[in-house]
Amino acid sequence: MNFALPTSLGVEFDRVEKRYGGLRALRRLSLSIAPGEFVALFGPNGSGKTTLLRMAALLVQPTSGKVRHIGAENLSPVDVRRRIGLVAHKALVYDELSARENLSFFAKLYALDNAEERVGRVLGAVGLAHRAGDAAGTFSRGMRQRLAIARALISEPRLLLFDEPATGLDRQGREWLEQTLTGLHEAGATLIMSTHDDSVASLAGRSIWLRAGRLERDTAAADAPLERGVRQ
Amino acid sequence: MSLTRSTGAVLAKELKIELRTHDLTNTVLFFVLMVAGLFSFAFSPTVQESRRILPGLIWLAFFFAGTLMLQLCFVREQVNDTLAALRLAPIDPSAILFGKILANFLFLVVTEIVFVPIFSVFYNVNVWPVMGQLLLVLFLGTFGLSVVGTVFSAMTAQARMRELLLPLLLLPVLAPVLIAGVEATSELLGAHPGIGREWLSMLGGFDVIYVTATWLLSGFLVEE
CATH class of the missing domain: 3.40.50.300 (P-loop containing nucleotide triphosphate hydrolases)
Structure with a gap:
């Protein structure tokens, strides 16, 4: 990576x-x-x-x-x-939103340039590109951890x-x-x-x-x- | 990021989640429907009686429905500790509160638009001639309820007795809004419909006070 x-x-x-x-x-x-x-x-x-x-x-x-x-x-x-990026005990993501929606939301809060392109890149980097449209609530513990790391990395802390x-x-x-x-x-x-x-x-x-x-x-x-x- | 844009992002997120789960709106809709139906069937009031009790009943139903709904709005952020993620983001802390306030306001407003005609039918009181003014009064009062309710929901989200605590805290702070709302609604539904400027001013004035206090205290309110 x-x-x-x-x-x-x-x-x-x-x-x-x-x-x-x-x-x-x-x-x-x-x-x-x-x-x-x-x-x-x-x-x-x-x-x-x-x-x-x-x-x-x-x-x-x-x-x-x-x-x-x-x-x-x-x-x-x-x-x-x-x-600063934080990967905590809990995933710090919304179960009701998809992996892509979660990252897009946080990218918006961080006012990131090229947010959608960056979201796609980070999802690919953590190996979740194939589940980008699925709700985070449906993810296994390991996949949630990957999403949590993706959320922490989205702003390039x-x-x-x-x-x-x-x-x-x-x-x-x-x-x-x-x-x-x-x-x-x-x-x-x-x-x-x-x-x-x-x-x-x-x-x-x-x-x-x-x-x-x-x-x-x-x-x-x-x-x-x-x-x-x-x-x- | 500007306060407007970050508030918009939080609001959009709240609406998206609610449109998928219907957790908050279902709570409110069923509660108001129950109050409207039960009182109507229990008392079978005459038109004159309805004109006297309906203002209080409408505000009672929306106040307690709002309280039920507002309890959940910050509890939702605790499931995956997403409040920490929001606090970590480089945004004005008031954006978190204002986004949620606007979302809660919209959910309650939708409920009111649906239920005012239902109240009108159940209690045989024609509200159509004063519908615009009635909705204005309800919206002003509901905005105050949303602001104070969201703030207290943030403060009590981690309390053990939050279901009891929230209405107890809300009632005294919202008393001026509830009194003004009931009085203004009574005037509108009376035999000679009209609305006193003083009640509208009071509702609007308290909304401004609540929003200003929320904005000033937002950093403290979303702290650990």
């Missing part, structure tokens, strides 16, 4: 804290991810991975501390959002956030995902991905472990032990 992305975007968390009522999802976490990096996030359920990703996507505001997007110093929050992207994908789907992630990274995009999948995680150049909302470990991937016990 060929992705032609403009300059990428990094993200810096400065003593970030997030509370949901009495629950502290993130505890004074400081972390900097440079533009163009490919980072894998690990940690047990409830360790704060999803909150961190949604905070990077500007969907969640920190209770205290600051989130800064590196390379976006002179941009408005709206322009920063334009450069510079910072891509993946929350368990391999969930629901079969072996062929995982291979496709690995190729996609590699292609995006080679095109210069910043990738931050939470995952429990060793094969997908091995593509990342840096591994970060979270536990109970705190940064537990931050290593270059080559130095990271791959034992599942450590990761989970």
